[in-house]
Amino acid sequence: MPLGGTMACEKPLAVVTCTAPVNIAVIKYWGKRDEELILPINSSLSVTLHQDQLKTTTTAAISKDFTEDRVWLNGREEDVGQPRLQACLQEIRRLARKRRNAWDGDPPPSSLSCKVHVASVNNFPTAAGLASSAAGYACLAYTLARVYGVESDLSEVARRGSGSACRSLYGGFVEWQMGEQTDGKDSVARQVAPESHWPELRVLILVVSAEKKLTGSTVGMQASVKTSPLLRFRAESVVPARMAEMTRCIQERDFRGFAQLTMQDSNQFHATCLDTFPPISYLSPISWRIIHLVHRFNTHHGDTKVAYTFDAGPNAVIFTLEDTMADFVAAVRHTFPPGSNGDTFLKGLQVRPAPLPAELKAALAMEPTPGGIKYIIATQVGPGPQILDNPCTHLLGPDGLPKPAA
Numbered sequence: 001m002p003l004g005g006t007m008a009c010e011k012p013l014a015v016v017t018c019t020a021p022v023n024i025a026v027i028k029y030w031g032k033r034d035e036e037l038i039l040p041i042n043s044s045l046s047v048t049l050h051q052d053q054l055k056t057t058t059t060a061a062i063s064k065d066f067t068e069d070r071v072w073l074n075g076r077e078e079d080v081g082q083p084r085l086q087a088c089l090q091e092i093r094r095l096a097r098k099r100r101n102a103w104d105g106d107p108p109p110s111s112l113s114c115k116v117h118v119a120s121v122n123n124f125p126t127a128a129g130l131a132s133s134a135a136g137y138a139c140l141a142y143t144l145a146r147v148y149g150v151e152s153d154l155s156e157v158a159r160r161g162s163g164s165a166c167r168s169l170y171g172g173f174v175e176w177q178m179g180e181q182t183d184g185k186d187s188v189a190r191q192v193a194p195e196s197h198w199p200e201l202r203v204l205i206l207v208v209s210a211e212k213k214l215t216g217s218t219v220g221m222q223a224s225v226k227t228s229p230l231l232r233f234r235a236e237s238v239v240p241a242r243m244a245e246m247t248r249c250i251q252e253r254d255f256r257g258f259a260q261l262t263m264q265d266s267n268q269f270h271a272t273c274l275d276t277f278p279p280i281s282y283l284s285p286i287s288w289r290i291i292h293l294v295h296r297f298n299t300h301h302g303d304t305k306v307a308y309t310f311d312a313g314p315n316a317v318i319f320t321l322e323d324t325m326a327d328f329v330a331a332v333r334h335t336f337p338p339g340s341n342g343d344t345f346l347k348g349l350q351v352r353p354a355p356l357p358a359e360l361k362a363a364l365a366m367e368p369t370p371g372g373i374k375y376i377i378a379t380q381v382g383p384g385p386q387i388l389d390n391p392c393t394h395l396l397g398p399d400g401l402p403k404p405a406a
């Protein structure tokens with residue numbers, strides 16, 4: 001465990017900084033069977049996005065000198081009493097205690113009585129429908145585990161923060177098995193394939209709106225569980241077969257199958273939102289234009305070259321293969337001409353500029369909507385959480401307080 005400096009009163013301060021990725025579900029989690037333990041009504045499967053483009057960085061520090069647990073998010077102090085934060089902290093301390101009790105050599109340094117300070121930052125807008133809570137809680141679980149010396153499975157710690165967060169504990173392609181036990185011990189995340197498995201796969205995030213969403217996932221899925229018969233049908237009769245089929249598509253790198261199922265599952269999730277009473281609607285008119293664009297693009301090519309998926313917000317996440325990226329970005333630029341930000345419209349991975357072929361333009365048959373998409377982030381499949389060794393990366397200073405932003 002790295003020791004990062006000392007307190008004014010010379011007591012050691014253990015400091016660890018880690019990063020964790022965003023994940024995007026291709027088989028969606030929607031609905032809990034246990035609100036407290038965050039146990040889902042169906043299994044789900046996601047793709048971990050690369051941290052070069054999207055990540056959370058978290059520093060955790062423990063010291064005998066700290067008088068209370070404290071948490072800062074993007075520079076602002078948060079209420080540490082929030083039930084989900086408390087659940088994560090209690091769970092990690094329970095695992096640390098278990099490990100200490102099982103220890104049969106010299107006792108490990110006791111950190112359990114110490115209070116913890118945590119600072120976390122995202123390099124992307126929080127609550128913009130870009131799964132910031134997933135990266136955030138995965139990073140919290142991973143960092144706390146390192147600072148408290150916990151080595152066991154962290155699914156439960158991350159899951160208690162936000163269900164989808166347990167899938168951000170691994171890179172590549174990850175399933176969250178719903179489990180059957182009432183204590184949730186078998187509700188865990190597992191890697192289906194590593195990030196190196198499908199190197200041609202690319203991801204484009206089309207940011208439609210960076211505003212905070214109207215109905216949060218937690219509240220939205222509670223309402224769906226209570227009122228949507230379609231959601232029950234989906235969980236019991238649709239998802240089990242889809243999980244198996246999606247796993248096959250990934251293992252065989254069957255893009256067509258992967259893409260079609262991804263779109264169908266996104267559409268069914270949004271159908272359960274409409275089936276909720278009162279209805280929930282996350283897709284905006286721009287989201288619908290993106291859906292039409294993708295289908296027309298695919299029809300023009302006579303093959304499924306591109307897929308969309310939408311979470312609890314209007315932003316689209318697009319999957320495609322490397323050889324189709326430039327053409328699809330040209331189609332997006334044509335349909336949603338950037339405003340004055342033409343140079344910075346495309347962020348992340350480099351995409352070679354490509355002219356839009358006249359036949360494709362005709363096939364799209366869409367009137368341009370200037371400014372409909374604010375910007376695009378081009379990324380790919382990436383690894384799971386990482387520990388940062390360089391003390392310069394710590395977000396907390398030697399006094400245990402957030403360093404002033406550079």
Ligand code: DP6
Nearest residue numbers: 025028029162163164217218311312
């Ligand atoms: C639509 O994990 O944010 O993104 O467990 O209540 O925190 P809580 O919900 P959350 O829900 C994510 C829902 C989704 C689909 C998915 O990521 O699987």
